Amino acid sequence: MTDIGFVRTDMVEARPAPVRTSGALAWMKKNLFATPLDSVLTVLGVAFLLWVVPPLYGFFLGNAVMPGGTVEQCRMENAGACWAYIAAEMNFFIYGFYPAVEFWRPNLVFALGALLLVPLLIPKVPFKRVNAVLLLLIYPVVSYILLAGGPFGLRVVPTEQWGGLLVTLIISVVGIALSFPIGIVLALGRQSQLPIIKTACVMFIELIRAVPLISILFMASVMLPLFMPQGMTIDKFLRALVGVTLFTSAYLAEVVRGGLQAIPRGQYEAAAALGLGYWQRMWFIILPQALKYVIPGIVNNFISLFKDTSLVYIVGMRDLLEAVKTKNDSAIEWQSANTATTGYIFAAMVFWVFCFGMSRYSIFMERRLNTGYKR
Template structure:
């Protein structure tokens, strides 16, 4: 007879991962084995890197974020972590220097004008790129300079000794590139000239400027440049710095452009001559456009170095971002907080330089696609 109790039998069916999950897992394992543990040395470096991250990241995270203070009016609010209150309290000074507070809208508007002209010139689908570049180096500095200096349209005059902060670093970089790049092109063409006098003169100028430190060039611009002017003529300190930076950077850009010119095939010159083009038309229409495609990384690298080197102007009495931070640290309310100020400056410079590097790589990719 059947039992009153019913026995239920449960069959356990093993669950297998889906093919997609198994494939993704295999890919991850293969990548780890190939890139992180491909050899004994690679595995050792990976383990040491992981150990270094485990040791360093937690205390840095505590100092930067967890134990940090972000608001306050003096160092009395600071604790064991970073005192970012110093940065937030002086952020306007770090950006605009000693530019009068009621007139700082002019600096913001000038920066916006520069950004608009730069974006228009860098836009890949711009139907008139040459016109945009010409406006960037002619009309843009005229508008920005009028806004910053004043004296017209009812704008009060703001002397250049009150300009400073990060805006001064951007201004010095922009003005120097606008002046130095045309000079560098002329020097590169002159060094390759078949006329010995022109070639020797350009070579001597390039080697002289490349053979001395930038700081020495800036001091020469401060001290010696007024000696070549008529007696009683005053020369603005900011303009002296721009002249010194422009001459120094022009020597480096000349070598970058010369390298691009040497990379152009000789047949391009012969084709230009067969078309009846003059020396200048051949370089303007055929040679230089191809040379610039080859020199994009070198030019951007020089601009990045220039942007960082503009911090040296604080030694000659111009208060850029680093100079303003040094001045802010003399405030009794914020004594001893140099770490936070200089970490902030390092972060700002890294972001700006990395952005320029990313743009350079995007231009290189577009050039490579255009070739294919």
């Protein structure tokens, strides 16, 4: 039997330590300084940040007048953002001309909306159908009664006094809630085999998409009353809601139609082979898959709707942006070099928070529903 054992008789020279593959230095070498071009771009990026960040910090925080400050401080030569102005006029930015003694009513509407919406957005919370019925059917009625008043001895507050973030949220939430099912119906109608239904849906979609939203709002504000019987008027807030809803539903219809066309033909045939009717096939088989494919497009339309609420000024409603503009023009006691700029920055920050929140939630839903492609 051959002895295959081996015993080393000489010492091996020391080897260099292995290259570090974790930690901050390794990450920087891999992502920031991997090539000479990456190193140059990194240096230029750092130089740009050093040039931009200090002035921005000085304007927003360093030299800014914080809540509780005075207008004299905002008028100083080196003063930054006048956050004291935002704090002083916050009620107007949120409620508009809504009576101050009745602020509890919109606050209650906000609280009820959050209480019903948040559980609906969390997948593991039970009773989704009950929650959806309460949010989509009961909540709008309760909200209108609370805000407009009349029943139960509530003081009547006309919609002309509504404004600020209150109007922006109402129009966007109602527009999203109504335009989504209308858009689905229009998309299904455009693919219908019935000529009358298909033609009507195509004409509606193409007509709405052919004109800008501001034209639809202008028509609803100026032209619609001309077609109404003498003495009959429609509340301008309702006109804005209808215009925004119809406009968004036309765009959503095309997004949903794209998802329906992405479904393989075999899915339709398999659903029909199971003996399911048309609406059963759509509800249980086709639409769940189609809507999953077009989540980014749907959320993109919702974000666009939220930003387009700033156009309701055309019908005389003061949304958040119009409320800021109104207060910038009328608040003479707060006039300074940076007051108006601070107001518009505040409005931009509010819009960004809501739009970014919708974007992140859409990413969460995409990952959760993307089960067919996980490895």
